[in-house]
Amino acid sequence: MNTNIIRKHFFFKGRVQxxxxxxxAQNAASLYSVTxxxxxxxxxxxxxxxxxTEEDIDKVVQTLQNSRYIVINDMYVADRQPDPHETLFRIKDEY
Structure with a gap:
């Protein structure tokens, strides 16, 4: 596993649903090779x-922040342990 790989856990509040x-998020993650x-x-x-990478995760978040209809009023971020087996970015079922 690449030692530059990190994992972040986010909560976004605002006009986000x-x-x-x-x-x-899924499109940006695919573009920047984020899982x-x-x-x-x-x-x-x-x-x-x-x-x-931290840079690629930041690009995903910047893409979301710069999106026309999305308004992020609050963002909580925490570090997590990377998952060496994860290979894609997916949309999970709601709730």
Whole structure:
């Protein structure tokens, strides 16, 4: 496993549901070779885990922040252990 690979756990609050957030995250992750998952939460927020280089994860988040209809008012980020077996970025079922 590449030693530069990290994993981050995010919670996003704001206008993040019903605006294509999960699909935009999946597309950006694919573009920047980031793996992980994203899902809507019952309280209107979105949860995401992203694994890749710090630079590529930052690019995914920047893509989301710069998206036309998405408004991120609050973002919580925590470090997680990388998963050496993960190979894709997926949209998880809601809630």
């Amino acid at each position: 019903g605006v294509g957030f999960r699909y935009r 992980g998952w994203v899902k809507n939460l019952y309280d209107g927020s979105v949860e995401m885990e992203a694994q890749g």
